[in-house]
Amino acid sequence: MKPLTDRQQTVLTFVEEFCEHQGYPPTVREVAAAFGIQPRAAVDHLAALRRKGYLHREPGLSRGLSLTSKSPGPVVEVPLLGRIAAGQPLLASENVEETLPLPRSWVRGEEVFLLKVTGESMAPVILPDDLVMVRVQSRVARGEIAVALIDDDATLKRVYEEAGGLVLKGDNPDFTPLRFSPDEAADVKILGKVVGVYRNLEGKRRG
Amino acid sequence: MKPLTDRQQTVLTFVEEFCEHQGYPPTVREVAAAFGIQPRAAVDHLAALRRKGYLHREPGLSRGLSLTSKSPGPVVEVPLLGRIAAGQPLLASENVEETLPLPRSWVRGEEVFLLKVTGESMAPVILPDDLVMVRVQSRVARGEIAVALIDDDATLKRVYEEAGGLVLKGDNPDFTPLRFSPDEAADVKILGKVVGVYRNLEGKRRG
DNA sequence: TAAACTACTATACAAAAGAATACGTGTCAA
DNA sequence: TTGACACGTATTCTTTTGTATAGTAGTTTA
Numbered sequence: 243m244k245p246l247t248d249r250q251q252t253v254l255t256f257v258e259e260f261c262e263h264q265g266y267p268p269t270v271r272e273v274a275a276a277f278g279i280q281p282r283a284a285v286d287h288l289a290a291l292r293r294k295g296y297l298h299r300e301p302g303l304s305r306g307l308s309l310t311s312k313s314p315g316p317v318v319e320v321p322l323l324g325r326i327a328a329g330q331p332l333l334a335s336e337n338v339e340e341t342l343p344l345p346r347s348w349v350r351g352e353e354v355f356l357l358k359v360t361g362e363s364m365a366p367v368i369l370p371d372d373l374v375m376v377r378v379q380s381r382v383a384r385g386e387i388a389v390a391l392i393d394d395d396a397t398l399k400r401v402y403e404e405a406g407g408l409v410l411k412g413d414n415p416d417f418t419p420l421r422f423s424p425d426e427a428a429d430v431k432i433l434g435k436v437v438g439v440y441r442n443l444e445g446k447r448r449g
Numbered sequence: 450m451k452p453l454t455d456r457q458q459t460v461l462t463f464v465e466e467f468c469e470h471q472g473y474p475p476t477v478r479e480v481a482a483a484f485g486i487q488p489r490a491a492v493d494h495l496a497a498l499r500r501k502g503y504l505h506r507e508p509g510l511s512r513g514l515s516l517t518s519k520s521p522g523p524v525v526e527v528p529l530l531g532r533i534a535a536g537q538p539l540l541a542s543e544n545v546e547e548t549l550p551l552p553r554s555w556v557r558g559e560e561v562f563l564l565k566v567t568g569e570s571m572a573p574v575i576l577p578d579d580l581v582m583v584r585v586q587s588r589v590a591r592g593e594i595a596v597a598l599i600d601d602d603a604t605l606k607r608v609y610e611e612a613g614g615l616v617l618k619g620d621n622p623d624f625t626p627l628r629f630s631p632d633e634a635a636d637v638k639i640l641g642k643v644v645g646v647y648r649n650l651e652g653k654r655r656g
Numbered sequence: 657t658a659a660a661c662t663a664c665t666a667t668a669c670a671a672a673a674g675a676a677t678a679c680g681t682g683t684c685a686a
Numbered sequence: 687t688t689g690a691c692a693c694g695t696a697t698t699c700t701t702t703t704g705t706a707t708a709g710t711a712g713t714t715t716a
Contacts, residue, residue, distance in 0.1 A: 247692075247693095249692085249693075250692095264507075264515060265474070265505070265514075265515025265516060266473055266474045266512050266513060266514065266515055267472070267473045267512075269511070269672080269673055269674085270673070270674065270675090271672080271673065271674090272673095279693085279694070279695085280694070280695055280696070280697095281673085281674080281675090282675090282676090282694080282695075282696085283693065283694050283695080285674080285675075286692075286693065286694080287692095287693085290692075290693095298472070300471075301674085301675090302674065302675085302701075302702080303673095303674085303702080304476070304511040304512060304672070304673050304674070304701095304702060304703070305473050305474075305511060305512040305673085306473060306674090307472075307473060308471060308472025308473055309472060316550075317524055317550045342552045342554070342555075343524045343550060343551075343552050344550075344551070344552070345549045345550050345551070347549070348549075348647070348649070350651055366573045366574070367573070387650060436650055437649065437650055437651045438647065438648060438649050438650055438651075439646075439647070439648045439650065440555070440645065440646070440647045440648075441645060441646045441647075441648075442555070442644065442645050443594065443643055443644055443645055443646065444557055444644045444645075454662070454663095456662080456663075457662090476702080476703060476704085477703070477704060477705090478702080478703065478704090486663085486664065486665085487664070487665055487666070488703085488704080488705090489664080489665080489666085489705085489706090490663065490664050490665080492704080492705075493662075493663065493664080494662095494663085497661090497662080508704080508705090509671070509672075509703095509704065509705085510672080510703095510704085511671095511672060511673065511702070511703050511704070512703090513704090
């Protein structure tokens with residue numbers, strides 16, 4: 243892309259930050275006011291930026307200005323589930339506490355959701371207050387970490403499907419593995435596989 | 450958040466998609482035209498959406514409409530550094546391998562960057578191939594995890610500043626702590642504090 | 657059953673905002 | 687030295703756009 247003059251760069255930065263903060267692009271006059279110049283001068287700058295391919299303007303439309311370059315990288319809105327109930331619609335909007343924009347490269351699969359970890363059973367790999375990303379799938383490979391629903395309680399465990407039944411095991415040795423006979427295993431529903439963990443280390447005593 | 454009527458939901462969806470496609474929000478009249486109704490009716494819908502907290506309107510401003518709830522949530526482009534050299538400009542574009550859009554709520558601080566972990570010295574909290582988020586700061590509190598630059602080598606360690614000098618210690622007991630006399634400590638530069646860890650669990654044998 | 661909310665029509669007006677006109681300055685390459 | 691270009695001031699015109707007034711109906715809720 244063609245190089246910008248210093249002045250044009252500051253104008254572009256202003257437009258980018260305005261969009262980010264306000265949620266809508268600035269008008270010609272707002273750009274002018276920000277730099278203490280006349281609208282006409284601002285038009286010249288915006289025209290230069292358009293000519294060099296940094297933004298697009300819809301003629302005649304107020305705020306008809308959109309950024310081309312920067313491009314808010316490919317993001318996917320991933321729902322953070324507050325609670326998980328046995329009631330079918332897992333991703334129903336009532337359960338969605340908020341939705342976080344994550345880079346597409348992190349989101350593996352179509353149906354994914356985030357969950358805030360509560361127990362210590364998966365320590366030290368997964369700790370309380372971690373955010374885990376879960377891909378919805380009803381089966382996981384042996385030994386993989388999954389979200390299992392047991393009587394309306396969602397838990398994070400490694401899953402071992404064996405001839406003798408189903409074993410759900412935490413990494414934390416303080417927790418005894420849960421064993422289910424083939425009959426009982428029907429009450430256990432695998433909601434999905436844990437494909438990622440995010441941990442915030444700010445203001446924590448222990449990692 | 451308060452529930453929407455069917456009609457309000459379709460209007461909100463229209464606004465969201467308009468923003469996504471055009472890069473700027475629609476005018477009252479554009480909303481009206483899209484549904485074949487009068488501007489006044491569109492105002493009613495937008496007022497309802499604002500009252501229920503789904504969007505924000507700046508009175509009197511054209512296109513002064515911004516999505517609060519859903520929408521491509523506030524993202525910050527965080528640079529993923531490929532290598533870290535002693536040469537001053539840490540976030541110089543030559544060192545930036547790519548830039549990932551992360552939710553603002555995860556990004557604590559002004560200057561942050563991401564780093565891919567290579568060594569095992571911080572296991573089990575931080576493992577190879579993890580992505581750590583680092584906030585640029587030259588000092589960290591005792592025992593916090595920091596990125597330290599020792600002779601052009603960036604390492605992840607807990608930092609203990611003591612009267613007897615500086616100690617850099619990994620969580621992994623297999624690694625012996627690095628000790629620096631007050632004199633030697635001048636060669637160690639703290640680049641920043643580790644404020645977050647992201648781990649991808651896809652295709653791993655063990656967490 | 658009254659009050660509040662939703663969903664709309666029709667018309668009008670004033671502020672907001674884009675664009676046009678008319679100039680002035682300095683730089684740089686042909 | 688002439689013309690293209692970047693950058694700027696000042697003013698005016700016209701369209702776009704938000705908002706207001708004045709109603710009409712149907713639905714929901716207290």
